[in-house]
């Protein structure tokens with residue numbers, strides 16, 4: 001089989017937590033199709049002594065246990081040495097930089113990631129000093145361990161690997177995508193649900209209108225829910241031209257996405273495709 005586009009090595013004290021995650025749905029298919037390769041390593045395999053100890057009480061006192069530097073550093077160095085390239089090393093910690101879609105996009109271009117999951121009170125600081133990993137947080141809250149955070153990184157990254165998603169465009173035309181901001185609202189059958197109609201523009205078959213409506217919905221939604229993202233969005237209409245050649249009554253055309261216009265999405269009641277959720281024409 002050809003080399004996978006992305007190899008991810010996960011170092012954890014609880015590899016079994018990943019069993020269901022890796023064996024269902026999109027990730028399962030991506031692994032079966034050889035696009036993504038996920039390897040799990042148990043940190044305890046590098047621990048020494050009869051009890052294979054990986055954690056100890058914190059110097060200076062305080063609650064909980066701290067992951068010890070020797071087994072963690074040994075495990076990372078051993079896994080790094082197993083394959084070329086050495087990989088981009090990321091430690092999951094609430095003290096890291098918050099993950100966002102821009103970071104996910106750069107991770108998806110890497111051939112290899114190594115994800116280091118903490119537990120208990122976290123890592124002995126010298127692990128960071130010696131290994132110099134990137135520090136990644138999945139948000140301003142505290143999880144019990146890095147495994148769920150690693151799953152977030154794996155899930156968000158692998159869906160950007162070419163060939164993983166059924167529809168090549170679906171990873172672009174969504175929240176935090178090329179346009180920035182949040183995605184527009186979606187509708188599917190039935191057309192009428194509890195007195196709520198599907199917006200008529202989506203039923204008319206005019207794809208210029210539909211794109212414009214979606215972009216304006218996307219802006220409105222972003223302004224309402226995530227004002228902090230509004231400035232990063234591409235403009236809905238181009239700035240007014242200074243050229244005198246146009247009459248003042250002429251309307252400025254909206255900027256439309258540069259991607260090729262898709263086939264009409266909806267001419268009649270759409271039938272959702274189970275696998276991709278994509279709307280197919282019903283003709």
Ligand code: SAM
Nearest residue numbers: 092093094118121122137138142143145146149
């Ligand atoms: N004592 C640590 C603190 O206050 O920052 C929290 C340790 S937490 C209970 C145990 C492990 O879960 C961490 O070492 C880290 O690997 C993982 N973790 C918890 N919250 C996380 C987050 N928001 N992002 C990434 N990893 C997280």
